[in-house]
Amino acid sequence: MVRLRLSELIVNRTVAGVRAAESNYVFLSPPEQLKTRLLGRRFLEILRHGKYLLLALDDHSRLLVHLGMTGQLFTSSALSPRLHNARSQPKPNANGAFTPDQHTHLTLSFTDNRAQLHYRDCRKFGKLLWLPQGASDPRLERLGVDALAVTATTLYKALSSRSVPVKSCLLDQSVLAGVGNIYADEALFQARVAPLRPARSVNYEQAKILTQAIRRVLKKAILRGGSTIDDYVHPDGSEGQFQNSFSVYGREGKACPRCRTPIQRVVIGQRSSHFCPKCQC
DNA sequence: ATCGTTGCCTGAGGGC
DNA sequence: TGCCCTCAGGCAACGA
Numbered sequence: 057m058v059r060l061r062l063s064e065l066i067v068n069r070t071v072a073g074v075r076a077a078e079s080n081y082v083f084l085s086p087p088e089q090l091k092t093r094l095l096g097r098r099f100l101e102i103l104r105h106g107k108y109l110l111l112a113l114d115d116h117s118r119l120l121v122h123l124g125m126t127g128q129l130f131t132s133s134a135l136s137p138r139l140h141n142a143r144s145q146p147k148p149n150a151n152g153a154f155t156p157d158q159h160t161h162l163t164l165s166f167t168d169n170r171a172q173l174h175y176r177d178c179r180k181f182g183k184l185l186w187l188p189q190g191a192s193d194p195r196l197e198r199l200g201v202d203a204l205a206v207t208a209t210t211l212y213k214a215l216s217s218r219s220v221p222v223k224s225c226l227l228d229q230s231v232l233a234g235v236g237n238i239y240a241d242e243a244l245f246q247a248r249v250a251p252l253r254p255a256r257s258v259n260y261e262q263a264k265i266l267t268q269a270i271r272r273v274l275k276k277a278i279l280r281g282g283s284t285i286d287d288y289v290h291p292d293g294s295e296g297q298f299q300n301s302f303s304v305y306g307r308e309g310k311a312c313p314r315c316r317t318p319i320q321r322v323v324i325g326q327r328s329s330h331f332c333p334k335c336q337c
Numbered sequence: 338a339t340c341g342t343t344g345c346c347t348g349a350g351g352g353c
Numbered sequence: 354t355g356c357c358c359t360c361a362g363g364c365a366a367c368g369a
Contacts, residue, residue: 179346
C-alpha cells in the first residue's frame with residue numbers, strides 16, 4: 057500500500073534538494089552519499105520485496121528503504137495527528153503542515169516545487185541504503201519468496217525441516233518475506249493452526265490452507281490500507297483501517313469471533329502472539 | 338543448517 | 354512530581 061501510494065506521489069519527479077540528518081542508525085549509506093547520489097535524479101518506479109521498498113532512479117541506482125516498526129514515509133502536504141500528536145509530537149508550522157523534527161532523517165524536495173517527501177522514524181528501526189546500478193545487498197539476497205506469491209509447496213517444504221513454532225517460521229523473512237507479527241497471528245487464526253505448534257507438524261493440506269490464509273489476510277490488509285496502531289501513516293498522511301478488523305491480534309481476553317472463547321496471549325520468540333485456544337490446534 | 342539470545346532504539350505507561 | 358522499570362518488535366549478529 058505504501059508502494060502504491062508512494063508511486064503516485066514521486067514517480068517521474070526529479071530531486072532538487074536533499075536534507076539528511078547526521079549519520080545515525082538508520083543510515084546504512086552515509087548521509088553525504090545520499091545527498092550526492094539523489095540530487096538531480098528522477099524516480100522511475102517503486103518496487104517491493106517483502107517489507108523492503110526499492111525506489112528505482114533514472115541512473116539505474118536504487119534507494120533501499122525499510123520502515124521498521126515506526127518508520128514513516130510521507131509528503132509535506134500530509135496532515136495527520138499521527139504526525140503531529142503521536143510519538144515525540146512534532147509541531148505543525150503556521151500552515152498546519154509538517155516540518156522536519158529530530159526524528160526526520162531524510163527530506164527530498166523536487167524540481168516541480170510541489171510537496172516534499174519525508175522519511176521519519178523515531179525509533180530508528182528502519183533502514184536507508186543507496187545501491188549503485190547492478191548492486192544488491194545481503195539483506196535482499198537473504199529474503200525468501202514474497203508472501204503474496206508463496207505457494208503451498210514452498211511453504212510446506214520450509215516448514216517441514218524446522219522444529220521451532222510455526223509462528224516463528226512465518227516471521228522468518230528468509231522463509232517468507234513480508235509477514236509481520238500482526239499478520240502472522242491473523243493468518244494462523246484464519247487457518248486454525250495454533251502458533252506454538254512445531255513447524256514440521258504442519259502437514260501439506262494445512263500448509264495449503266495456511267498459504268491461502270496468508271494471502272487473504274495480506275490482501276485484505278492492503279485493501280484496508282494497513283494497520284495503524286501507534287505510528288503508521290500512508291504517504292498522504294491518511295491512516296490504515298485494518299486494525300479494526302483484527303480477529304485475535306491485541307484482543308487478549310476478548311471473545312473469539314468464531315466461538316466466543318477468550319483469546320489467549322503467549323510469548324513466542326520474544327513476540328506476543330494471540331490465538332484462540334479452541335479454534336486453533 | 339538450525340536454534341536461541343542479545344542489542345539496537347524511543348516513548349508510553351505502570352508502580353512506588 | 355519524578356524516577357525507574359517494562360514493554361512494543363524487525364532484524365543483524367553471535368555463539369552453540
